[in-house]
Amino acid sequence: MRKQFVKTENYSRFTAGIQAVEQRGAAEAGMMLVHGAPGFGKSHIVGHWAAESGAVFLRANVDWTPKYCLVELAKAMRVDPSGTAQQLFSRLLERVVETQTPLVIDEAEFTLHQNAAALEKIRDLSDRAEVTVVLIGMERIQQSIARHRQLSSRIAQVCEFTPSTMADVAQACRQLSEVVMSPELVAEVHRLSGGRMREVLNVIAAVERLARLNGLDSMDVADLEGVALSFDWQSRTARTVRKAGGR
Known part of the structure; x- marks a missing residue:
């Protein structure tokens, strides 16, 4: 099988959504939610975009805490992961502001534990650095995020992945x-x-x-x-x- 990227209708909707987020009016509303059933190509398509755009692609884990999340992001961005959560956040914020690097969080359901504490850290980075954040999740993640007004108000675009035509x-x-x-x-x-x-x-x-x-x-x-x-x-x-x- 040839190794090529296929630009499907899901890809077209996703890139249109990204463009809308990047051209947003409210700087703090920099999040995009991608959701859909397994196998529709969410991670593959967003991963391809991340590689092309230089975005950091992280896959959340079931045991993610705010500090664990920041440490993983620091490793991906080659930032010193030592010190307290506050010190680490400050270093990361400085790097993200400097590089304007978009962030992608796959398996984003795992950021919603403990009253979405881990996702609040990502949201804070997005707010302060004014960078795009893409969250990838399953079908019901939109309803789960809607319970957190501080987070849902930051989502500028929602892209549902549907079966391939x-x-x-x-x-x-x-x-x-x-x-x-x-x-x-x-x-x-x-x-x-x-x-x-x-x-x-x-x-x-x-x-x-x-x-x-x-x-x-x-x-x-x-x-x-x-x-x-x-x-x-x-x-x-x-x-x-x-x-x-x-x-």
């Missing part, structure tokens, strides 16, 4: 697959994946593997009828390719 999957197959897929097979990739880009990649890899085993450089539905290319973990059943023209 047929056009997204077709683009992924064109860019990533080293095997030519017929339009009918691409439609099956979309159906089998349920629009989850993570699963799209798994199905593409399975198609490529079968093509190599059979010495083929192109594949159609007829080549894979009845073959399991995906697995539904909820129902614990294999997802197989339908017959050509089947329902």
